[in-house]
Amino acid sequence: MTGRLVAGVVGLVAVALLVFAGQRALAWRGDRSELSDGRAAAAAATAEVEGLIDISGSTSDADMVRLLDGATAAFRTDLEAQAARLQKALADNKVKATGKAVSTGVVKLADDRATVIVAAAGTVKNKQTKAAEPRNYRLRVDLQRVKGDWLVSGLEFVA
Amino acid sequence: MSRLTGLTRVAAVLLVLAVVAAVVAGVGAHRAAATADARSDALAAARKRVPELLSYENATLDDDLRRALAQTTGGFTADYGKLLDDVVKPTAAARRISTSASVSAAGVVSGGRERVVVLLFLTQTTVGGQGGSSVSGSRVEVTMKPDGDDWKIAGLKPL
Numbered sequence: 101m102t103g104r105l106v107a108g109v110v111g112l113v114a115v116a117l118l119v120f121a122g123q124r125a126l127a128w129r130g131d132r133s134e135l136s137d138g139r140a141a142a143a144a145a146t147a148e149v150e151g152l153i154d155i156s157g158s159t160s161d162a163d164m165v166r167l168l169d170g171a172t173a174a175f176r177t178d179l180e181a182q183a184a185r186l187q188k189a190l191a192d193n194k195v196k197a198t199g200k201a202v203s204t205g206v207v208k209l210a211d212d213r214a215t216v217i218v219a220a221a222g223t224v225k226n227k228q229t230k231a232a233e234p235r236n237y238r239l240r241v242d243l244q245r246v247k248g249d250w251l252v253s254g255l256e257f258v259a
Numbered sequence: 260m261s262r263l264t265g266l267t268r269v270a271a272v273l274l275v276l277a278v279v280a281a282v283v284a285g286v287g288a289h290r291a292a293a294t295a296d297a298r299s300d301a302l303a304a305a306r307k308r309v310p311e312l313l314s315y316e317n318a319t320l321d322d323d324l325r326r327a328l329a330q331t332t333g334g335f336t337a338d339y340g341k342l343l344d345d346v347v348k349p350t351a352a353a354r355r356i357s358t359s360a361s362v363s364a365a366g367v368v369s370g371g372r373e374r375v376v377v378l379l380f381l382t383q384t385t386v387g388g389q390g391g392s393s394v395s396g397s398r399v400e401v402t403m404k405p406d407g408d409d410w411k412i413a414g415l416k417p418l
Contacts, residue, residue: 117277124284131291205366205378
């Protein structure tokens with residue numbers, strides 16, 4: 101009888117520990133996925149920003165499509181509305197802009213929404229300028245996760 | 260009796276496994292939570308300390324530069340102290356400069372419990388002795404390290 105009691109108590113303790121372990125494992129996974137979500141959102145913001153600042157009159161339609169594909173439906177509509185005018189302005193003014201993100205920071209991250217800031221550096225040359233002029237950019241990018249992908253829902257320059 | 264011994268043995272094995280699972284998940288979750296806390300604590304500390312580091316009034320120059328240095332930790336304290344003594348203090352005193360930095364945006368670039376890198380967009384307003392003032396925007400990466408219960412600035416890199 102004592103043996104069965106001991107076995108029962110030990111078994112109960114084991115089950116309680118397993119429940120605790122399961123709960124801790126979930127918390128662990130939550131914190132780890134927050135880190136990887138932050139990295140994924142930052143990478144998506146970087147790609148979209150570089151697509152916008154590394155642009156010229158000869159930027160291909162494929163590049164424009166890639167830019168549009170990185171945006172949420174609402175922001176895509178905004179971009180599409182301006183895409184044709186932008187491409188014409190770039191071509192008319194012989195704009196050649198290059199740029200790269202130099203640092204990216206996650207401002208906030210909650211479930212399927214993130215805000216990321218991007219510091220970028222580049223050059224801009226157009227038909228008025230003799231040489232390419234250096235440009236520093238400060239951008240705030242809002243993102244939403246749509247079907248597993250982080251898409252840009254808003255983008256603004258920080259004054 | 261042998262059946263009970265067998266049951267007890269099974270329960271004991273189960274208990275050992277449950278203890279191992281609980282310890283692994285418990286420690287893992289604790290570390291992951293500590294990493295998440297470190298990142299948000301370091302971000303908050305950077306938002307508060309970087310303006311203190313980069314602001315001073317000409318009328319209270321000595322106190323303000325002492326306070327600026329109190330925001331730093333590690334080897335950066337000596338480096339920044341030298342910069343304040345050799346460059347900032349004589350220049351600010353001679354030209355009667357006051358300057359104030361504010362954070363326009365801040366986000367976590369990388370890091371964990373020992374060290375966190377934060378990207379900040381700063382707006383610096385500077386007033387000279389002649390009364391003219393200038394406003395400039397900049398981007399910096401600061402390295403934050405734990406110092407006692409708090410996080411302090413262990414490095415600053417303009418971008």
